Amino acid sequence: MIVLSNIIVDGLIYGILLFMIAVGLSITMGLMRFVNLAHGVFAMLGGYVAITLISSVGMPWVVGVMLAVVVVSLVSIPLERFLISRVYGRTALDQVLLTIGVTFIAIALASLIFGTRMSAMPLPALLSGSMDVGFRTMPAQRILVLISGILVFLSLWLVIEKTTFGIRLRAAVDHPATASAVGINTRLVATVAFALGAGMAALGGIVGSSLLPIEPYYPLKYMVLFLSVVAVGGLGSLVGTLASALTLGMVDTATKYLAPEYSSILFFIAIIIIISMRPNGMFGRGVNV
Amino acid sequence: MFESKVVASNAVKRHVKVPLLPEICILVAGVVCFYIFPSNLGFLTEIVVMALFVLSLDLLLGYTGIATLGQAAMFGAGAYCAGLFAMYVHPDPLIGLLVAGIIGAGIALVSGSFMLRTHGLSFIILTIAVAELLFAAANQAQDITGGDNGLYGFAVAPLFGIFEFDFYGRTGFFYSLSILALAFLLMRQLVRSPFGLAAKGLREDQERMRALGYPVYRHLMIIYAIAGSMAGVAGGLSAQTVQVVGLQSLSFTLSAEALVMLILGGTGRLYGALIGTVIFMVVHHMAAALDPSTWMLFIGLLLVTTVLFLPKGLMQLFDIFMAWIKVGRRSE
Incomplete structure (x- = not known):
């Protein structure tokens, strides 16, 4: 029973x-039908920027984290405009190659600047301990992950469902040609969505650094994981991505609890089975890259 | 009148062509390298083995349009199998190679049976996931594969019972070179055959091929299996000539590096695969003094610039050059 509840809570x-x-990866892939293997770079970059701002510059934790998220969003804009957007509409192979190239460059720069070992995220006193959540104690960081995740989901949902930008975004995901025919600037929508997605990945990278430690090989190590979440959830679908992220999170946690030695083998088998059964996603809207 | 003359003269030219010219070129180039760099035979063998691996990728990517990121799965499986076969079953190199090829084809058939039904993102993830799965399994089964230390301690019997795999790697080099030339010949026949033309059709438009009544899935499976067996043979060669099999033979980095070599040379031409491999391996060898991070930076920049500026690879430079010469002649 305890194992089961642990799997559910940790998996969640x-x-x-x-x-x-x-x-963010799901939305931009749904928007531009673009295969991006470099998304993990933003999460890693967020982690490194936050560590630098807090440890070396000495900013307060909250300020450092927020600034890091903003910095990553800003950095992603020229990247999308001048590099990524040049392979929109090219073959999947070209997109894969370009983004692998970007990933390799990021890994190399991170190792040259920060060293190849894992970098520890500095934490304020409030977050470094553990908290009693009624039925068990839990590291405070994980509660932070939970809270920020819920906030990200709610604000994204509000933006996508209730704002003009959200309407444009949904229109562009569903049918880019028609959306641009009725006067929506799909290129601008894509850039904004890309920057938003990069910022959220950065936030995830920072608050989740106890679960996925910040290191140069981060973007390569978790590439399959992030891509699988998108593929299983269906491209461009908010609820689908949440459901698939929770499912894969539970599966991965369960394999780690039940068969720690074989966890990566079992996890890949699970991904292979899920994706081959539902190649357009569990809740796929049928958008194909 | 004039046109028919041109056609006729072309036809005559084609008859005069030396048969097996490309294969002879490969062998001659190999022999020349053998005499120029007698102390680097290990490295030369490595290039030959890689060229075979990249050739298998070219069949998938260049000719059939299957964008895979997990070709190392077949290479590594072939390598481990050849090593284990030599260790426990039979030390003969040719039988070992055959087994490696069969294993490569088998893995391709099993994984292809579900992967080739998907497209785009799902397909790419599945190719990575299958290779990662094998990597994790090989890492786990340390009793069999040696894990991080690699698989070593297997001996390969002399080729045809005569040529021993010596310390200098002479036998290994000519053995690999002959296999490469043979594979190149088979590939050339394959891509020119109706079967190969149909593969190009699949690359251009799968839906149309389906509409024409073509058995698309079956065709993809056969090509995937052929490329898988070639990659398996390349892995087997690597195991037999290096006599060590490491986990990196199943790694994502190997798949990505093979892609870089192919893209560098230019996809969809068999020469491109060879030239790209040679250039990449030589640069890698010269940059051995660099630390791995700088090398990775270099590959990344190379990938980005190639995709943006030379989408058809370095062979495109050659095309541009030839076109430039032609224009020059015409203006004269």
Whole structure:
């Protein structure tokens, strides 16, 4: 019973983290039919910027984290405009190659600047201990993951369902040609969505650094994980991405609890089975890259 | 009148062509390298093995349009199988190679049976996931594969019972070179055959091929299996000539590096695969003094610039050059 409740609670938190990091990827892939293997770079970058701002510059934790998120969003804009957007509409292979290239460059720069070992995220006193949540104690960081994840989901939902930008975004995901025919600037929508997604990935990378430690190989190590969340959830679907992130989070946590030695083998088998059964996602809106 | 003359002269030219010219070129180039760099035979063998692996990727990517990121799965499986076969079953190199090829084809058939039904993102993730699965399994089964230390301690019997795999790697080099030339010949026949043309059709438009009544899935499976067996043979060669099999033979980095080599040379041309491999491996060898991070930075920049500026690879430079010469001649 305790194992089961642990799997559910830890899986839920892990899943929420995966959602935060992958949701931007899902939206931009749904928008531009673009295969992006470099999304994890933003999560890693967020982690490194936050560590630098807090440890080296000495900013207060909350300020450092928020500034890091903003910095990553800003950095992602020229990247999308001048690099990524040049392969929109090209073959999937070209997109894969370009984004692998970007990933390799990021890994190399991170190792040259920060070293190849894991970097520890500085934490304020409030977050470094553990908290009693009634039936068990839990590291306070995980509660932070849960809270930020829920906030990200709610604010994204509000933006997508209730604002003009959200209407444009949904229109562009559903049918880009028609959306641009009725006067929606789909390129601008794509850039804004890309920057938003990068910012959320950065936030996920920072608050989730106890679960997915910040290191240079981060973007490569978790590439399959993030991409699988998107593929299983269906491209461009908010609720689908949440559901798939929670499912995969639970599956991964369950394999780690029940068969720690075989966890990565079992996890890949699970991903292979899920994706081959539902290649357009569990809740797929049928958008294909 | 004039046109028919041109056609006729072309036809005559084609008859004069030396048969097996490309294969002879490969062998001659190999022999020349053998005499110029006698102390680097290990490295030369590595290039030859990689060229075979990249050739298998070219069949998938360049000719059939299957964008895979997990070709190392077949390479690594072939390598481990050849090593284990030599260790426990039979030390003969050719039988070992055959087994490696069969294993490569088998893995391709099993994984292809579900992967090739998907497209786009799902397909790409599945190719990575299958290779990662094998990597994790090989890492887990340390009793069999040696895990991080690698699989070593297997001996390969002399080729045809005569040529021993010596310390200098002479046998290993000519053995790999012959296999590469043979594979190149088979590939050339394959891509020119109706079967190969149909593969190009699949690359251009799968839906149309389906509409024409073509058995698309079956065709993809056969090509995937052929490429898988070639990758398996390349892995087997690597195991037999290096005599160590490491986990990196199943790694994502190997799949990505093979892609870089292919893209560098230019996809969809068999020469491109060879030239790209040679350039990449030589640069890698010269940059061995660099630390791994700088090397990774280099590959990344190379990928980005190639995709943006030379989408058809370095062979595009050659095309541009030839076109430039032609224009020059015409203006004269």
